Each structure stands twice: as structure tokens, then as C-alpha cells.
Amino acid sequence: MDRAAAAANARIIEYVQAQPVLRAYGYVGDANQSLQKVLLQQRHASNRHLKSTIPGSIIFRIAVQLVLLLVVIAIVPLALGAQISPATAIALIAVVAQFTSSVSTVADLGGGIRMARSSLRKIADILNAKPLPVPDKPARPSSQYEVRLEGASFGYDSHSPVIQNVSFSVPSKTTVAIVGPSGSGKSTLIKLIARFYDVDSGRIDFADSDIRELATEDLMQHISLVFQDVYLFDDTIWENIRIGNEQATDEQVLRASRIAQVEEIIRRLPAGWDTNVGEGGHSLSGGERQRISIARAILKNAPVILLDEATSAIDPENEAAFLEGLAEVTTDKTVLMVAHRLSTIQGADQIVFLREGTVTEIGSHDELLKLNGDYAAFWRERAKASSWSIT
CATH class of the missing domain: 3.40.50.300 (P-loop containing nucleotide triphosphate hydrolases)
Incomplete structure (x- = not known):
């Protein structure tokens, strides 16, 4: 999805900057197939992203809620049997609910982390590019500029x-x-x-x-x-x-x-x-x-x-x-x-x-x-x- 977004951004900038050429040859609006193509590719990438992540996200959230439900089912009998006080039961349920909420937040961050990795790879490619070598002891140019x-x-x-x-x-x-x-x-x-x-x-x-x-x-x-x-x-x-x-x-x-x-x-x-x-x-x-x-x-x-x-x-x-x-x-x-x-x-x-x-x-x-x-x-x-x- 990140690659598709980058390609679409590049085409949109090109479309704006090259208007005189595009108009001269009739490649504006629907006639600009290259722009239409990358926008469709971006939409397909977004759809694939949603189809691949939504089922897992739903299953994960259901699992988290089931854990909370099981904890409640386990704590309520203890409170009813006077093994723990009602205040303790409520406190335990509140603590577990807070933890499950944090786990859900971490899951939401997963997609952002993957996107960040993609951006970091691009930055790393630039940082790892070899610059022209610089001499340790540079020579001094003479006054004869040949x-x-x-x-x-x-x-x-x-x-x-x-x-x-x-x-x-x-x-x-x-x-x-x-x-x-x-x-x-x-x-x-x-x-x-x-x-x-x-x-x-x-x-x-x-x-x-x-x-x-x-x-x-x-x-x-x-x-x-x-x-x-x-x-x-x-x-x-x-x-x-x-x-x-x-x-x-x-x-x-x-x-x-x-x-x-x-x-x-x-x-x-x-x-x-x-x-x-x-x-x-x-x-x-x-x-x-x-x-x-x-x-x-x-x-x-x-x-x-x-x-x-x-x-x-x-x-x-x-x-x-x-x-x-x-x-x-x-x-x-x-x-x-x-x-x-x-x-x-x-x-x-x-x-x-x-x-x-x-x-x-x-x-x-x-x-x-x-x-x-x-x-x-x-x-x-x-x-x-x-x-x-x-x-």
C-alpha cells in the first residue's frame, strides 16, 4: 500500500507540473491513462490491505473480549461465594479491562509500525548510499587553472x-x-x-x-x-x-x-x-x-x-x-x-x-x-x- 501511494503521489505531481504538455496532446481528464492506472492500483492496494487485516483484527478483538468475559465469569462466583469481597471483584475486573484495552491499542499500532518500517528502509537506502570519496588530506589547487x-x-x-x-x-x-x-x-x-x-x-x-x-x-x-x-x-x-x-x-x-x-x-x-x-x-x-x-x-x-x-x-x-x-x-x-x-x-x-x-x-x-x-x-x-x- 505504501508503494502504491508513492507511485500515485508521483503521478499526481507530474500531472500538475506537466499540464501544458498534457493539454497539447490531449492527455487530460479520463484520457490520462497513466494517472488513472496508478489511482486504481492504489485503490486495489487499499482494498487488499483491508481484506487482509480486517478478519484478523476482528478475531483478535473478539479473543480479547472473550478473555475479559472469562475473567468476569471466574471472578463473579468468587464474589458470590464470599471468597473475595465485591470491591475486590470490581477492582480485578477493572484492572483486567484496562489491560485488554492496552492490548487492543498495541494491535492498532502494528499496522503503523509496518508502515514506519517501509519508510525507514527508504531512509536507510539514502543513508547507505556511498558518497563520492573525500581525501583525508586534500591537495591545494595551484594558480595555473588548467x-x-x-x-x-x-x-x-x-x-x-x-x-x-x-x-x-x-x-x-x-x-x-x-x-x-x-x-x-x-x-x-x-x-x-x-x-x-x-x-x-x-x-x-x-x-x-x-x-x-x-x-x-x-x-x-x-x-x-x-x-x-x-x-x-x-x-x-x-x-x-x-x-x-x-x-x-x-x-x-x-x-x-x-x-x-x-x-x-x-x-x-x-x-x-x-x-x-x-x-x-x-x-x-x-x-x-x-x-x-x-x-x-x-x-x-x-x-x-x-x-x-x-x-x-x-x-x-x-x-x-x-x-x-x-x-x-x-x-x-x-x-x-x-x-x-x-x-x-x-x-x-x-x-x-x-x-x-x-x-x-x-x-x-x-x-x-x-x-x-x-x-x-x-x-x-x-x-x-x-x-x-x-x-
């Missing part, structure tokens, strides 16, 4: 590797773009460098140290991240940007916002900086959320910046202004970006092309075009698509 991968391989499960034997380096204070078709492992590389996961084999060095030998706080302190899927907290735009650096001055927040083209958003909102973005930033568009996320990363002012499709939802006009501002603040920083847009890729010092989790080509834009390989084909396809129009 990122280097050596034979790195990784899979979310052991049967399907996503990254296979990847090796390349991002020299300090340079910009490297990772490009390739969808599903080639680009975003996974960003997560591995930020140590959201550990590689299955090989190693990733950050500032002359294996990232597994660095304290998590040290690693995160030196990295700014901009994800493809942006999450904003249920707070004002100003506070969502200040998360990047809570000690930042107002001037620093405004500068980061200007570079990320957030000020243009503020001018259109009646409440300006005090606009509450709602849970996840749902009151803003995808491009607006992305610009706020970029401003947050710029404000952090970390020496290494990881960008995962950071401009995918930004319109071309704002993207051009953002890239110009980004060049201004990253002149002395190490930048690793996942990108598809030609304008973002072309300005990189080095380009790494991924296909099916392996590196097929590395070089500058001009060098890779001369090779006439995977990157050149990728570039030609993107350039051709940029001229598409509806007539």
Missing part, C-alpha cells in the same frame, strides 16, 4: 559507457569549445569536470591536481557553472543573481547583469529588480532565466567557467552583446563551453569534436576546417541551416 583529461571513461551504468578514453587539455586562460552531435557526451564531460560524478577509469586534473584529491569546497570555489537547464529560486531577480557571490557589492551585481543582458529584462518588469521569479523561475521565459543564470556565474568571478549551452535560449541580438561582454570578463579565465552556435564556436582557442563519446578531432577552427573531417562537415551543416528561411 583542466586536463587523460583517458577518461564514464557511464551512468556499467553497461553503456557515455565517455570513452577521452583525452584533451584546456590550458590556463584559454577558451575551449566542445562540439558534436546530440548524445555524444558533451554535457556529461562538464558534469565530470565539476565532479558531479567520478570517472570509471582515467583521470581528470584540475589546477595540477586530480579532482578526486581536492576538497569539494575548493573545487567548487574555483568553478562557475552555467547549465543548459536553468533553475532559479523562488526569490527576486536580484537575490537570484547574488547567490553567485553574497559578498558582492551592488556595483558588481549591476556589472554582471549588464554583461549578461539582464538589465534589458529589468526595464520591462514593473517591479524591476524586486520581481519574484516564482518556483524554478516559471514567471520568466527560458532566455530570461538563462541570462540570470549567466549573470550569477559572472558574479562568482571564479577562475574557471563551465558553460553548457549557455546561450541556447538567448536570441541572436542579445547573444551577440553577451558574447562581447563575456570576452571582456574572461580574458584571464579558463573557459570550457559546450556549444552548437557558430558564433560561439568560432571564437574558441581550441575546439574538441566529440562523436559517440570519443574525441575524433582537436584543433582551432581554421585547422579543423582544413582537415575536412567531422568538424568541417558539422560546420557546413550549421552554416547551411543558418540561411534557412520560410518563403
